[in-house]
Structures are given as structure tokens and as C-alpha cells.
Amino acid sequence: MRIIPAIDLIDGKCVRLTRGDYALQQIYNPDPLEVAKAFEGAGLQYLHLVDLDGARARHIVHHKILHDIATRTGLKIDFGGGIKSSRDVALAFENGAVQITAGSIAVTDSALVEEWLGVYGPGKIILGADSRSGFVATHGWQRSTQRPVVEFIGEYAAKGMSYVICTDISRDGMLQGCSADLYREILLECPVKLIASGGVSCMEDLLLLEKTGCEGAIIGKALYENKITLKELSLLC
Numbered sequence: 174m175r176i177i178p179a180i181d182l183i184d185g186k187c188v189r190l191t192r193g194d195y196a197l198q199q200i201y202n203p204d205p206l207e208v209a210k211a212f213e214g215a216g217l218q219y220l221h222l223v224d225l226d227g228a229r230a231r232h233i234v235h236h237k238i239l240h241d242i243a244t245r246t247g248l249k250i251d252f253g254g255g256i257k258s259s260r261d262v263a264l265a266f267e268n269g270a271v272q273i274t275a276g277s278i279a280v281t282d283s284a285l286v287e288e289w290l291g292v293y294g295p296g297k298i299i300l301g302a303d304s305r306s307g308f309v310a311t312h313g314w315q316r317s318t319q320r321p322v323v324e325f326i327g328e329y330a331a332k333g334m335s336y337v338i339c340t341d342i343s344r345d346g347m348l349q350g351c352s353a354d355l356y357r358e359i360l361l362e363c364p365v366k367l368i369a370s371g372g373v374s375c376m377e378d379l380l381l382l383e384k385t386g387c388e389g390a391i392i393g394k395a396l397y398e399n400k401i402t403l404k405e406l407s408l409l410c
Contacts, residue, residue, distance in 0.1 A: 174382065175389035176409050177368065178212045178396055179221040180205050180242075182235045182254075188225070189394045195225070201397045209242045215403035216410040220248040221338075221370075221391045227255020228276075236268045243269020253301055253338075262289055266297075274338055276301030279329065280309060280320070287332055295335040299368070302326050304355065305342045322355075323362050330363045337363075338391065340370040351378050353385050360386045374400055379409065 180187050183195075187202040202208050209220060222242065226234040233255045243250055252265045253274030265273045279286045279300055289298050303310045304322040326337055339359060341352035351372040360367055366388035373379060373392050379401075382390045395401045 174379070174387055174409075175219055175368075176217060176379070176406055177219040177221045177251075177389050177391045178217055178406070179223065179370075179391050179393040180208055181223045181225050181393065182238060183225045185235060185238060187397075189397055190225070195229070199397075205238055206241050206245060209246050209248060211403065213246045213248055216407040217403075218247075218249055218410065219389070220246075220250045222250050222252050222270075224252070224254030228253075230255055231257050233261045233264055236264050239265065239270060240268040251299055251338075253299075259285070259289070262293070266293075272297055272299050272336065274299040274301040276303065280325075283329075283332075286329075290333055295333050298334065299336040299338055300326065300329050300334045300365075302337055302339045303342055304339060304352075307355070310342055323359055326359055326365060327363045330365050335366055336368065336388075337365045338368045338370050340391075341372060350374055351382055351390075353381050356382070356385050356387055376401060376405055 181189060186200050187205050187208050188198045188200050190198050222239060224233055224235045239252055249271045251272040251274060252270035253276060256262060256273055256275060257278050262273055275286045275298055302322050302325055307322060309320045309322050309325050341355060349372055351369055356367060356369055368389035369382045369387045370391040373395050379390055
């Protein structure tokens, strides 16, 4: 299972939110490049980079930070937040993203996301399937839908989507464990490479996700709060 540390950006700084609430943000480091270099120095190979300002603005905001990290580290970056147009997708790839995450746009304009799959291939596009109480949430988690998340993922898997990041919003930033039951249900119903996100609090959570069959696990607050250390993660690389 791939270990994928996260950097979330607001005002160009590394922050973490609690349950996706922008009013409950904690700044951990004003220099995201410094954080990314620390990840790389520990032997980690991947980075989940999220432009939270872009998610609110509905277009990419922090492409320069993406470029800095991509050109000054060897991390393989998946980038999300604010990707709403083909120009946003091109901009992300031009600035060094290896993959991009299509979140809200996958709900509001499935035809456009299918077009991206055709242009770039399924290895480049990740479906962002954020879940609140089992239903898809959109627009930086500010809006909820009545669309079951497992059904949503299954529909995209049938269209050729390979990678999925699923975040249980109720657990994100809470350090109370991950949604293994939800991930088991997804993997039982959908032939996808599932990346778990939200709630990882300790090494045991990572072992559980691996046992569940997740292809990757995103780690955020647990790292920043030293619940899991970079030294511990280096042993899994």
C-alpha cells in the first residue's frame, strides 16, 4: 500500500481543517516546500497536494507552489482543489502534477471528466469521492447530495476510472480512526484502486487499511500532530 502524506494549502501555508470546515483551520507551517522536503527526506515518494483556496475559487490558485515542489523534490504529486476546466487540468500537469483529482466537477459535469479520461488516460485522473453519511459531498465539502457514494464510484468505474480517493468527511481531521467498513463496501462493489483518506490516527490504522485492500492511504493531521512520525512511516516505504 502506498503511503501518501498530505499538504493542504490556504494562503500558501500548510493547514489542516477539521471535518472540512474552513473556520476550523490550523496552520502548521508557512512553507509547504519545507514540509515536502521533509517528507522526501524520510524516504516518502508521494504527495497529496490540495489547493483549498482553489476549491473555493473554483479554479487553481496555487499552481506556483505545485511547480516549486515538483521541481525541487522528486515527490510524485497528485493535485486537487479548484480543477473545474480543461485549462485547470493542463495547468496542473504543466506545473508538475503526476495525477489530478476530479472532485466536484465529477458530479456536476461527468461528460467533461470522461473527456479527460480519454485525453490523459485512467492513470492520470483520480476520482475524488468525498462522503458525508454515505452520500457524495461537493464544493470543498460545503454541499451535500443525495447520491450514494458507492453508486457514484461504481458508475465511474464502469466508465474506465481506475483511481479513487474517498474521504469520510466526518472523520477527517478528527484522529479517530478510518472508515474501514465504507472502504470494504466500495472494494466489494467497485473494481478500483482505492486511496483512503480521513481519520488515520496511528500505525494500526494504516495496517488495517492495507488489510482492507486499499491501494493507498493519505495521512494528514496524524503527521502534523506527531501521532505518527516520519521515522515510523519510513519503515513502510
